Amino acid sequence: MAIHIVDRRLNPGSKSLENRQRFLRRAKALVQGAVKKSSQSRDIKDVLEGGEVSVPIDGMDEPRFRREGGTRDMVLPGNKKFVEGDILPRPNQSGGKGRGAGEGDSEDTFRFVLSRDEFVDLFLDDLELPDLAKRKLAEVESEGIRRAGYTTSGSPANISVSRTVSRALARRVALRRPRREVLEALEAELLDCSEERRAELMADIEALKTKMRRIPFIDPIDIRYRRFETVPKPVAQAVMFCLMDVSGSMTEHMKDLAKRFYMLLYVFLKRRYRHVEIVFIRHTDRAEEVDEQTFFYGPASGGTLVSSALQAMHDIVRSRFRPADWNIYAAQASDGDNSYADGEVASRLLTDNILPVTQFFAYLEVGQENGLSYEMPNSALWTLYEGLRANGAPLSMRKVNERSEIFPVFHDLFQRRGQQERTGS
Amino acid sequence: MTATDQLLFEGADWDFRTLQRICDACEQIARDELGLDVYPNQIEVITAEQMLDAYSSVGMPLFYKHWSFGKHFAFQEASYRKGLMGLAYEIVINSSPCISYLMEENTATMQTLVIAHAAFGHNHFFKNNYLFKQWTDADGILDYLEFAKRYVAHCEERHGRLAVEHTLDAAHALMSHGIDRYPGKKSLDLRAEEKRAGRRRAHEESAFNDLWRTVPTGPAKSGAVLDVERRRQMLGLPQENLLYFLEKTAPRLKPWQREILRIVRHIAQYFYPQSQTKVMNEGTATYVHYRIISRLHEQGRLTDGNFLEFLQSHTNVVFQPEFDDPRYSGFNPYALGFAMMQDIERIVANPEAEDRDWFPDIAGTGDTMGVLRDIWANYRDESFISQFMSPRLMRHFRMFHLHDDPGERAGILVDAIHDERGYRRLRRELARQYDVGFIDPNIEVVDVDLAGDRRLMLRHTVVKGAQLTEADTKRVLQHLADLWTYDVSLVEADASGTVLKEYVANPRKIAAVA
Numbered sequence: 001m002a003i004h005i006v007d008r009r010l011n012p013g014s015k016s017l018e019n020r021q022r023f024l025r026r027a028k029a030l031v032q033g034a035v036k037k038s039s040q041s042r043d044i045k046d047v048l049e050g051g052e053v054s055v056p057i058d059g060m061d062e063p064r065f066r067r068e069g070g071t072r073d074m075v076l077p078g079n080k081k082f083v084e085g086d087i088l089p090r091p092n093q094s095g096g097k098g099r100g101a102g103e104g105d106s107e108d109t110f111r112f113v114l115s116r117d118e119f120v121d122l123f124l125d126d127l128e129l130p131d132l133a134k135r136k137l138a139e140v141e142s143e144g145i146r147r148a149g150y151t152t153s154g155s156p157a158n159i160s161v162s163r164t165v166s167r168a169l170a171r172r173v174a175l176r177r178p179r180r181e182v183l184e185a186l187e188a189e190l191l192d193c194s195e196e197r198r199a200e201l202m203a204d205i206e207a208l209k210t211k212m213r214r215i216p217f218i219d220p221i222d223i224r225y226r227r228f229e230t231v232p233k234p235v236a237q238a239v240m241f242c243l244m245d246v247s248g249s250m251t252e253h254m255k256d257l258a259k260r261f262y263m264l265l266y267v268f269l270k271r272r273y274r275h276v277e278i279v280f281i282r283h284t285d286r287a288e289e290v291d292e293q294t295f296f297y298g299p300a301s302g303g304t305l306v307s308s309a310l311q312a313m314h315d316i317v318r319s320r321f322r323p324a325d326w327n328i329y330a331a332q333a334s335d336g337d338n339s340y341a342d343g344e345v346a347s348r349l350l351t352d353n354i355l356p357v358t359q360f361f362a363y364l365e366v367g368q369e370n371g372l373s374y375e376m377p378n379s380a381l382w383t384l385y386e387g388l389r390a391n392g393a394p395l396s397m398r399k400v401n402e403r404s405e406i407f408p409v410f411h412d413l414f415q416r417r418g419q420q421e422r423t424g425s
Numbered sequence: 426m427t428a429t430d431q432l433l434f435e436g437a438d439w440d441f442r443t444l445q446r447i448c449d450a451c452e453q454i455a456r457d458e459l460g461l462d463v464y465p466n467q468i469e470v471i472t473a474e475q476m477l478d479a480y481s482s483v484g485m486p487l488f489y490k491h492w493s494f495g496k497h498f499a500f501q502e503a504s505y506r507k508g509l510m511g512l513a514y515e516i517v518i519n520s521s522p523c524i525s526y527l528m529e530e531n532t533a534t535m536q537t538l539v540i541a542h543a544a545f546g547h548n549h550f551f552k553n554n555y556l557f558k559q560w561t562d563a564d565g566i567l568d569y570l571e572f573a574k575r576y577v578a579h580c581e582e583r584h585g586r587l588a589v590e591h592t593l594d595a596a597h598a599l600m601s602h603g604i605d606r607y608p609g610k611k612s613l614d615l616r617a618e619e620k621r622a623g624r625r626r627a628h629e630e631s632a633f634n635d636l637w638r639t640v641p642t643g644p645a646k647s648g649a650v651l652d653v654e655r656r657r658q659m660l661g662l663p664q665e666n667l668l669y670f671l672e673k674t675a676p677r678l679k680p681w682q683r684e685i686l687r688i689v690r691h692i693a694q695y696f697y698p699q700s701q702t703k704v705m706n707e708g709t710a711t712y713v714h715y716r717i718i719s720r721l722h723e724q725g726r727l728t729d730g731n732f733l734e735f736l737q738s739h740t741n742v743v744f745q746p747e748f749d750d751p752r753y754s755g756f757n758p759y760a761l762g763f764a765m766m767q768d769i770e771r772i773v774a775n776p777e778a779e780d781r782d783w784f785p786d787i788a789g790t791g792d793t794m795g796v797l798r799d800i801w802a803n804y805r806d807e808s809f810i811s812q813f814m815s816p817r818l819m820r821h822f823r824m825f826h827l828h829d830d831p832g833e834r835a836g837i838l839v840d841a842i843h844d845e846r847g848y849r850r851l852r853r854e855l856a857r858q859y860d861v862g863f864i865d866p867n868i869e870v871v872d873v874d875l876a877g878d879r880r881l882m883l884r885h886t887v888v889k890g891a892q893l894t895e896a897d898t899k900r901v902l903q904h905l906a907d908l909w910t911y912d913v914s915l916v917e918a919d920a921s922g923t924v925l926k927e928y929v930a931n932p933r934k935i936a937a938v939a
Contacts, residue, residue: 003467016498020498023499024495064598065897070888070892073826073829075827075858076827078748080823085839088838
């Protein structure tokens with residue numbers, strides 16, 4: 001029967017995946033804009049869920065020669081009352097009825113769904129970690145091994161059987177080692193043959209056997225071992241310190257803002273480093289390391305001493321995270337309150353102990369919902385940090401009041417600062 | 426022979442044995458009763474997702490990679506997910522073997538319809554219509570697409586993705602003007618194409634000698650100014666196949682760029698017959714599935730229930746909304762084609778006096794399938810309509826012709842209706858709507874300024890005042906200039922030679938680098 005029926009349903013799907021990626025690459029700028037816009041209105045948990053974005057279609061269209069205007073003739077079905085010679089008034093817009101949908105320019109935007117990974121990639125794509133110097137420094141710290149060809153010596157565990165056997169075969173062929181079948185044939189012939197032939201055969205067999213002994217099946221020179229090479233592997237681990245003021249003046253809203261910021265930072269670091277640890281330090285007038293739950297939701301009360309948190313961070317770094325091995329990031333969230341007496345201590349801790357070992361230190365000042373922070377005088381902590389920054393300390397600081405500001409602020413802080421900072425990762 | 430009065434299936438479920446039974450039953454009717462002559466069939470069952478995949482690569486099972494296909498995929502996927510768009514029940518590919526894709530969610534009745542429609546109706550048309558014979562090489566197309574895919578991937582490896590993408594973008598923009606409209610001396614042999622490209626590459630590599638690169642070229646020979654006529658003749662001008670012209674004469678294209686233009690051109694050519702035979706192709710397939718399934722029902726191999734399910738789908742397919750219906754979007758090729766095929770059947774089998782006047786050659790001859798097979802083999806939409814649209818059918822569709830002249834202030838003129846005075850004019854106008862000569866703008870290369878700045882000169886002959894849209898035209902010309910690597914000008918002139926508009930495009934730097 002000539003008819004051939006094939007079940008293709010189990011074939012791997014998404015044949016178009018590569019075309020889709022090409023399209024996304026091409027539309028990157030447009031899609032990125034759309035991603036930013038849609039992420040502003042989302043919750044932090046959903047922000048990384050992917051989803052639908054709409055992209056303006058121009059710039060993505062494929063031009064063709066097209067015509068418009070001119071005298072048009074058309075034949076239509078369904079005449080009811082017209083007779084030849086009738087003049088019909090034009091509809092207000094020319095065209096109207098009787099035109100097929102145009103080829104591409106009928107849609108000004110089109111919507112499509114991005115997967116989670118595509119979304120995150122696009123969302124974080126133009127962000128860059130500041131100060132990657134340490135990462136380069138740390139590159140020689142650990143070594144990995146990699147296969148690298150073959151060698152004539154090595155441990156028996158690393159014998160490459162296939163390579164050894166194929167070399168042995170080549171050698172046997174080259175030296176004309178007698179094959180077993182030839183020997184067997186002669187021996188079979190020996191079983192029933194005439195006397196004079198027997199002597200001849202015996203001699204032949206003996207000669208073959210000697211030759212076989214002289215040319216072994218596997219010779220030590222055939223043996224090859226798999227060779228391994230050590231390669232330096234960059235240290236790819238980071239620790240993220242979350243410092244937060246939990247004194248009474250911090251409202252739920254402020255904590256929520258801080259939490260959003262930390263989550264973004266975590267997602268971002270996670271994308272760059274294989275291993276990311278988080279340390280939560282909360283403080284009132286005393287600081288303590290806590291777990292996440294306590295950090296965000298645990299009750300606490302007391303005054304405010306920022307230096308206590310900085311001191312705690314410094315101690316933890318010293319005891320657990322050797323700056324040579326770890327990329328250290330810190331983000332501090334606070335409503336800005338601090339006792340005036342503490343300023344001196346805090347600034348010394350920062351400039352002498354903390355800033356030198358961290359890649360990045362961000363200070364996020366969270367304000368009241370609908371708070372008019374720009375009309376308020378600068379807070380104690382803000383004034384303090386601004387002073388430090390004016391003296392050249394690498395501090396990043398922003399004020400945030402609304403949920404929707406978190407993304408722009410985050411984005412702002414990590415924007416790529418010029419290509420020379422980038423390492424080829 | 427197994428008993429033909431056995432039911433093929435009951436209910437809506439099917440399995441692969443059912444499909445085989447359906448195919449065998451359809452084939453028997455198609456071959457013995459309708460006298461169809463088809464390529465070997467290959468039927469592939471696919472999922473909705475695979476159908477979307479196939480959509481985005483213009484229905485072909487394999488295709489080279491390009492972002493625009495990804496765009497179509499994203500667009501179609503989005504509208505499919507929202508339920509704006511249903512998916513086709515099948516896709517059929519003009520190849521040998523003829524591949525039909527069937528959706529897995531079709532019911533058994535739908536599978537029968539689709540098999541009769543695609544695997545026998547379209548398949549017969551592909552194999553026998555003169556346009557397809559002339560312009561497509563069904564045996565070679567799948568191998569050629571495979572070659573094209575490999576070649577483009579290979580180019581991307583050697584020359585970079587971006588350079589290839591630029592070339593493909595430009596080639597796609599000119600795709601509708603990469604078609605030979607008149608048959609040449611030799612028929613297309615896509616298998617030889619692949620070998621040719623391979624040989625060319627091998628020759629290039631073997632003949633490469635770095636010395637030639639450093640040989641001084643000397644001053645240009647300026648004295649011999651070719652006269653215009655001779656020059657145009659040597660360049661083969663005027664030339665309406667822009668891609669062909671670029672491939673052969675663009676001065677600074679790399680060999681691989683020429684090959685890519687050639688690939689795009691061949692693929693455009695492959696689809697050329699399909700755009701000219703929509704009504705006939707769908708009409709044939711619809712007529713064939715209608716005949717086959719009615720016959721199956723007559724033979725008692727289809728239950729009444731399944732037959733009614735078939736009739737419902739069939740009626741939906743051949744539904745023609747009237748012009749003032751919100752669903753109207755032009756003539757439905759299935760409806761028009763099917764109605765014409767049935768009308769011809771009636772004229773052949775049992776004509777009226779009017780039909781004998783209009784169609785003396787076929788009226789009353791009695792051999793319906795003979796007449797239809799001859800028509801399917803030798804006509805395209807335009808000639809088919811202009812010869813076989815009967816007055817009866819024009820009355821049935823209640824057709825009328827509108828003439829919309831923007832210069833006429835009073836309004837749109839009803840030029841002809843379905844009456845004795847109007848039949849011939851109506852038919853001529855309708856046929857013209859399907860004439861490729863009128864559908865695509867007529868743009869030709871008219872000259873190249875070889876003595877001067879090598880400007881490539883194009884002309885658009887304006888028909889009935891329809892000029893090119895400006896934004897699109899500029900972009901297409903930009904692509905053209907990038908390939909030509911010198912200036913390109915386009916003049917729009919009407920039949921009397923009056924110039925209406927002129928465009929000039931300068932090549933961008935990237936093209937020179939690529």
